[in-house]
Amino acid sequence: MNLLVEAIGGPAVPPLRLLPPAAADLLVTLGAPPRLGAHLRAVHDVAWRLTGWLAGAYPALEFDRSAVLFGAATHDIGKVTHPQELSGPGSRHEQAGRRLLLQAGVAPRLARFAASHGSWDSPTVEIEDLLVSVADKVWKAKRVPDLEQLLIERLVAVCGQEPWAVFLALDTELDELAAGADGRLAYQNGFPVDVR
Template sequence: MNSSRSTDPLTAVTDPPLRPLPERAVTLLRSLGAPPRLAAHLRLVHDVAHELTAWLEQRHPRLPFDRAAALFGAATHDIGKITHPGELSGPGSAHEEAGRRLLLEHGVEPESARFAATHAAWAEPGVGVEDLLVSLADKVWKNKRVRELEDLFVGRLAEVSGRPAWEEFHALDDLLDPLGAGADRRLAFQASYPVHP
C-alpha cells in the first residue's frame, strides 16, 4: 500500500485508497492522543469492515444489522491501547475492557462502546452480527483466518438465508481470500507509523 507518507495516518492518502474513519472516531482518537500506529491499525480494520458490511448488505438484504455501529466499532475497537500502549507491540487483553470504559467516559453510548470489549470475545453468548463483523475484520486485515469465528458467522448467515452453511461458507471465503491478499500492503502501512508519538 503506497502512501504519500502523511505524518497523520488518519488522513494519509494511500493507493489503493483507504476509506476515512467516521468523524466521531477521528475526533475521539485525536482528543485522546492516539499513537500513530494505533490510528493506522484502526483505519485499516475499518476499511476491511467496510468491505465486509457492503458484502453483507448485498448478499443478505434481509439480515438486520447496524452497519454504522459495526463501522464505528471497527474504527474504535482497540482504543484501549491508548492506556495500555505495551499492547500495541505485544500481546495482552487489558485494552479490551479499558477501551470500553474509555469510550463510555467520553460520551459514547454503551451499544457503540461494547466493540472495544467484544472484538476478542466473539464466542461469548449474546454477541451480535455487528460484533462478529468487527472481530472478522480485525483478523482478515492481516490475512488471519480463524475457522471458529468464521463458522459462527456463517451459522448466523445460514439461519437468516435458509441456505446451507457450506454454501454460505464458500461465499464468505470468496470474499475473504481477496481481502486477505492485500494484507502485506496493509501491514506495511501500519508498520510505517511509530508505536509512540
C-alpha cells in the same frame, strides 16, 4: 503534518477509507499513537468492504452497519492507555477502551466493541460484534475458522441457503479481503508506536 492526523486522514497506500469523524476526533483528543490510528483505519476499511458485500449478498441479514464501522474504527482504542499492546500481546486494552469510550460520552451499544472484539465466542455476542471481530482478523489475513463458523451460522439462519453454499461465498469474500493484507500491514507499520 502530525503523524496521527496523517495516519487517520492522509493519503494511504493502499487506498483506505477515512475513519468516521467521531472516531477520528476521539483518537486526536486522546493523543493516540500514530500506529494505532493506522491500524484502526485499516480494520475500518476491511469492515466497510465486508459489510458492503454482506448487504448485497445477504439482504435478509439485519445488522447495524454504522455500528460495525464505528466499532471497527475504535475497537483497540484502549491501547492509548496500554501502548505496549500495540506491539505485543495483551487484552488489558479491551475493558480500558470501553471505559475510555463511555467517559467520552459514546453510547454503551457502540462502546461495547472495544471490549467484545476479543470475546467473539461469548454466548451473548451479536452479529455486529462478529463482524468487527472478523474484520480485526482478516485485515492481516488471519483466518479463524471457529469465528467464521459463527458468522456462517447467522447467515444460514436468515438466508435459507445450505451451509456449504454460505461457507463458499464467505470464504471467497474473506480470501479477497485477506489478499490486501501485506499492503495494510506495511501502511500500519510505516507509523511509530510512540506518540511524537
